[in-house]
Amino acid sequence: MVPPPDIAVSDEATDTPGPTEATAPDAIARLDSAPQQLVAGMLGRADIRIDGGRPWDMRLHDPGALERALAEGNLGLGEAYMAGAWDCERLDAFFDHLLRAHIDREVQPARLAWHALQVRLFNRQNRTRAWQVGRAHYDLGNDFYEAMLDPLMAYSCGYWRDVDTLAAAQEAKLELICRKLRLQSGMRLLDIGCGWGSFMGYAARHHGVEGVGVTVSREQAEWARERYAGLPLTFRLQDYRELDDRFDAIVSVGMFEHVGRKNHRQYMEVAARCLADDGLFLLHTIGKNRRDAVPDRWIDKHIFPNGETPSIGQIGDAIDGVFVCEDLHNFGADYDRTLMAWHDNFEAAWPRFAERLGETFRRKWRYYLLSCAGAFRARELQLWQWVLSKDGVRGGYRRPQ
Structure with missing residues (x-):
């Protein structure tokens, strides 16, 4: 998941605004530099007040946080929040306001130019780097995710x-995918990026399938093997590029965001290689609205190393001549509610992890969950389920209700 785009000033935004109703008078007095006042003015256009009294207003403890946001975009804003330089009663509402006002579209932080260049020129998700996200994010601890997620450990958007x-x-959500794939007893299923095995376990128990799941997280693989030991399921610690088996159906839920634009085409070719000629492939992925958007630097550094959310056009390019798109379903607004539920669980369970993880981690994780909730609420991010076939479903495909 990717939080809101970078926040900084573009070359066009050069005028320094004076005091506005969006900033309380006592807060204005503390903004002693033009950059700080510039950021305050930008926030004001999003109806966000500094030291205001509404849940989405920013409570500023260190005015330097505004200069960090100006210079480093969301990387600076997020790290300032992690350090306690500012607070907000409802971070989700803060980001909803910020993105609804399209403040992100005005900004091009010069200090992040190298990050943007790396994304465009280099394969940040090659066979070696693909394992980094498993170690950095998914191997945080199964007990931690058990506390935050649902009993099946599904770490993706609910329906x-x-x-x-x-x-x-x-x-x-799991049942919807089973019906979209038209699963039947005895079918062989591949789950690319299986997580803790929630979908495979559900499909085996309720639809009688057998299958293989691959993940780059050692913790996930070990947990899934133990949880589903009595079912005809295999969990592999394996890069998707190594797959060469044959399956009746393929699913990938919340993994494509780790593939990267340099590998989209190869990913689809691997899926086609593994799918039976009459099989269906369901791709469940977060999506971005603009092809040229650069992955957020804060989330790349602190949450999902090397992550990159695809656009519709990029997915279209990747499947061109490889798959037929039978159905495209967007229920991105449901991710807002899912993230808020995860956040509630996280905060309720925090006393169990406070000593082990520390307050900086708590603020980081809160920023991650709530900034993403705000981005989905503002419709800056989407959630798509694509149903793909190799040669088209004869007579047409009908989405199950």
């Missing part, structure tokens, strides 16, 4: 249609 709990939303 909240006609349900009102996280557990029910995740089961509804």
